[in-house]
Amino acid sequence: MQTLLKSLLTFTAALFFAGGVIAQDTPIKEYSSDNRLMKNVTTMEVLENGMVLHF
Numbered sequence: 001m002q003t004l005l006k007s008l009l010t011f012t013a014a015l016f017f018a019g020g021v022i023a024q025d026t027p028i029k030e031y032s033s034d035n036r037l038m039k040n041v042t043t044m045e046v047l048e049n050g051m052v053l054h055f
Contacts, residue, residue, distance in 0.1 A: 041054045041055070042054065043055075
């Protein structure tokens with residue numbers, strides 16, 4: 001029973017470590033500089049907090 005628990009703990013720690021390494025190199029958002037993507041986009045509304053809604 002102890003070896004099973006130890007194995008599960010080691011496996012879980014390895015998953016957390018691997019996930020952290022992958023997340024370091026992944027950008028949160030990628031923005032495109034291609035203006036064609038925004039060709040048909042119009043501003044629909046500006047909220048009170050400053051967020052702009054596009055249609």
